[in-house]
Amino acid sequence: MGVPRVYCSCGVCTEARTSGANRRFRSSALLHTSVGTLLIDCGPEWRTQMEHYGLRSLEHVLITHAHFDHIAGLPEWADACRYSHMKGHVYAPADVLTQLRTMFPWLENQLDYHDCSGSMVWGEWVVRPWKVCHGKNGFSYAYRFDKHTDQPYHFAYxxxxxxxxxxxxxxxxxxxxxxIGTNFYKEESAIETRSVYDMTEALELLQETKPEHTIFTHMSHGVDVLEQYGLPVSVVMARTGMILELE
Known part of the structure; x- marks a missing residue:
């Protein structure tokens, strides 16, 4: 729901309305490459995010799954494409594209859909989706990005x-x-009612998979970025507008 939540006066939401360290949009990322930019997910704050970065056009979006917080910006983006006399390009596995056609049947007037169920190449990156458990919400897709150059790099979203x-x-x-998404530091709800890792569970996953660096994203108002939580030095919490160099 983003932070602050409109109905909430908890400490994190209150801080987000004042100094703003915890002000968070729905999760997405913009990958800049030698062949242009690729947006990962297009949530309801899409227009605000574009304005924040001074961007006036967008051509390519990669979608993880067809939930509101990840796709609600698509109709507004499609309208922007219509007024700009251009076509946008949406990349997702076939079942996600089918869901988008059901939810927004008019979008293909302005957006071309591309099935990336197997993999896709984006500049120097090979992008591979795979289906992951989304708990009570069924499933989502994660993406692995592999760059096999003289300076190889591998990351996953x-x-x-x-x-x-x-x-x-x-x-x-x-x-x-x-x-990786972590809604809370420690979520107390019953496991069968949940859909995203909390930080304590994600840290256990990191001990097994051992990435060099980790960013926690998709954080609810149950996470305060001004707290330390005893995270390892290789783990940081995402901040709105965070910029990373992948090298």
């Missing part, structure tokens, strides 16, 4: 996952960077 089995964990090994 896994925003919505919990209780991964051995097959689902396999692409998380051998990474320089893992970006």
């Amino acid at each position: 896994c925003s919505d996952a919990i209780n991964l089995n051995e097959e689902e964990k396999a692409p998380l090994f051998g990474l320089q960077l893992l970006i």
Whole structure:
């Protein structure tokens, strides 16, 4: 729901309304490459995010799954494409594209859909999706990005996952960077009602998969970025507008 939550006056939401360290949009990332930019997920704050970075056009979006917080910006982006007399390009596995057609049947007037169920190449990156457990919400897709150049780099974007089995964990090994969703530091709700790792569970996953660096994203108002939580030095919490160099 982003932070602050409109109905909430907890300490984190109150801080987000004042100094703003905890002000958070729905999770997404923009990958800049030699062949252009690729947005990962297009949530309801898409227009605000574009304005924040001074961007006036966008051509390519990669979608993890068809939940509101990851796709609600698509209609507004499609309208922007219409007024700009351009076509946008959406990349996702086939079942996600089918869901988008059901939810927003008019979008293909302005957006071209591309099935990346197997893999896709984006500049120097090979991008591979794989299905991951999303708890009570069914499943999502995570993406692994591999750059096989004289300076190889491997990272994964896994925003919505919990209780991964051995097959689902396999692409998380051998990474320089893992970006993974953690709604809370410690979530007390019953496991069958949950859909995303908390930080304590994610730290256990990191002990097994051993990425060099990790960023916790998809954080609710249950996380205060001004707290330390005793995280390892290789783990940081995402901040709105964070910029990383992948090298």
